[in-house]
Amino acid sequence: MAIPVKLEVFEGPLDLLLHLIEKNKVDIYDIPISLITEQYLEYVQNMPKEDLNVVSEFLVMAATLLDIKCKMLLPKQETEEGEEEIDPRAELVQKLLEYKMYKYMSLELKDMQMESERYLYKKPTIPKKVQSYKAPLDYEALVGDSTLQALNDLFLVIMKRNEEKIDPIRSGFGKIVKEEVDLDKKQLEVCAYIEAHKKCMFTELLSEQKNKMDTIVTFLIILELIKVGSIGIKQDETFSDIEITYEKPFVKIELQ
Amino acid sequence: MENKKIQASIEAILFAKGESVEVKDLITALECEEEEIREAIDHLKTMYAKSDRGIQLVELEDAIQLRTKEEFYDALIKITTVPRKQTLTDAALETLSIVAYKQPVTRLDVEKIRGVNSDSPLNKLLEYGLIQEVGRLDAPGRPLLFGTTEQFLRSFGVKSIDDLPQMSPDVLEDFKAQAEKEIQIKLDI
């Protein structure tokens, strides 16, 4: 049989089989398996091979057809019970019939869809007044089982949490202002202070500082002054205040 | 509520919404008995059926909706824009008929019947809103189950799945006989 130049496209192996059966005008219940298999294979050989998934689906059916063909060639055997063996084509016929049925119904659906396209529906036109309507709030549901007492308890919890959040020491520093510290000037200031007082407490010195940066720099200057021996320090116990004493004239120190 | 008022309210709701409205929602909104609503719907149906009316009431499972009568389509397309047609491929139609008649079905069910992988037509049908996920099969892998939607009923002009044209081996036999006859006729000519 000549293969048409332009291959018809089939939905799948079953579709192709049905086509061959119809084309040869043979009974679906009595498929001439040799003929159909031959034509089926011919088609598959000429199939475009781009999509291997598609080709493999067709090849599975080819294998099934060849399997049936083999079984048909073997002499019919009676089973032990004396019943005749089931026709090897039976399963395939069943599948073909089922597929054919759905394919037929799909054509019915197509017609139904075309008819239904002649009915038009309307888009919603909800009046603005209706659209903008807001259902009244169900306050009972909204408030639920929160009582005034619950609100009160909650407020106490919030205030407590709020107090805890504030670190009493650091909160004393006040606002942090970004400010460039003039190191030389700062050093002179600190030195002048200690020299003037001869003896002073570390906290006194810090309380003179305007902000965090000044405090840090002052602390660093003190450390340097201790290192070069310009001042002496004394602390009675851990966490107690530190006493600073003037030891010898200051030399200019390099802070890094 | 007075019968006339129920009827008018249903018409007002169906008109404004345009979309389908479930009967049970009407019962709640109008604070009526189901019987009263059903009666009003029947009245509306009869009223719309008259020849001087251009719209009709359709039932879709347990919802109702208004639409234009088919006979006015030709006049309508002259003046309104008709929604773009969803042309379904043969593969999609085949898949849809399997889902419609065998629902709920899994992807594998469809694939077995069609003999080919059917992911692409299934996805298209989902996208068009003609089928939907309706649950999962209680089997290994718990595969998704698909069924048709209300949009399917609308698009194919049926009230419910039960109203789909019957599919039986008899129909198929008829179909076959018919086909053979056609061939015969052609041969005779």
Next chain:
Amino acid sequence: MENKKIQASIEAILFAKGESVEVKDLITALECEEEEIREAIDHLKTMYAKSDRGIQLVELEDAIQLRTKEEFYDALIKITTVPRKQTLTDAALETLSIVAYKQPVTRLDVEKIRGVNSDSPLNKLLEYGLIQEVGRLDAPGRPLLFGTTEQFLRSFGVKSIDDLPQMSPDVLEDFKAQAEKEIQIKLDI
């Protein structure tokens, strides 16, 4: 064209369009005389005016349109609005307690106490009508001041704001002392 058919066609067109349709377009589409169209419109108008109808035909300049009768808006509202089932979130409750006990307060006050931006719970409370704007603070930017509403009193079963359980300065002092002690303990470790 038969009168009844003209009438039905117009209804179908008006329904499908949903919006207004010009009379002259109807004349073109239905291939009728203007007089016939006008007559059909009048018929439709009379028909819709009946008490068992939920829609009406309105004329605007030289166009006509179908609309829902206003008397059925209530029914439409019942079917289109989803009942709001809301409860106060924790954030809203916290914010509410601050407004209740410290009123009048600004947004910033609430934010400082809660330690987080509180615009969203404040707006929700305003929307619910549990708090309201009660004035502006005499400070830069003149920020809004919030206080509780009568609805708040009703919902929480209080006669007046004065009946709110008072937060005494002593309690606050206690908190402060406690907090400091706790920090001290932390430092000691």
